[in-house]
Amino acid sequence: MAAKKETKTAAAFEMPKFDAEVFQMPKMEVPEAVREAAEKGVAQAKEAYEKLKVAAEETTELVEDTYATYTKGAADLSGKVLDFTKLNTTTVFDFAKDLLAVRSVAELVEKQTAFARSQFEVMTAQTKELQGLTQSLANDIQAPVKAAAEKAISQFKKSA
Numbered sequence: 001m002a003a004k005k006e007t008k009t010a011a012a013f014e015m016p017k018f019d020a021e022v023f024q025m026p027k028m029e030v031p032e033a034v035r036e037a038a039e040k041g042v043a044q045a046k047e048a049y050e051k052l053k054v055a056a057e058e059t060t061e062l063v064e065d066t067y068a069t070y071t072k073g074a075a076d077l078s079g080k081v082l083d084f085t086k087l088n089t090t091t092v093f094d095f096a097k098d099l100l101a102v103r104s105v106a107e108l109v110e111k112q113t114a115f116a117r118s119q120f121e122v123m124t125a126q127t128k129e130l131q132g133l134t135q136s137l138a139n140d141i142q143a144p145v146k147a148a149a150e151k152a153i154s155q156f157k158k159s160a
Helices: 002-012 032-100 105-159
Strands: none
Touching: 032 105
16 A cells, blocks of 8 residues: 555656757857857966965965964963072072071161062063063064065065
């Protein structure tokens, strides 16, 4: 019984039979100018695609290189900050030990003043070093981007 239902359903959705020759496009000759224009358009599209592909690959490489440079620079900068933190912490603990040996208020003021002066000098030097590292990292990151932008502008001017 199920087989009869399938047959009825299959017959209900059967494609109509018709003569395919009636629907064929008439054979016409494409003018040479149209063919040449189409071939030229295809060639230009291929050329534009190749240029776009090269630009995308260069941009991807630039982004990857920039990210690698940033990652290394950030790690170096973080390492330097940790080194400074360790040094400063050790210095403060040493100063605290020195304060335990103080015998007078005058000696306390003298040690505190000397410590503050030396810490100010150390912090100034550390800040300058971090500033230099940060500036170097910024230059390392922006240099390839700047070069790529200049190259793109140069190519744009040539094509215009």
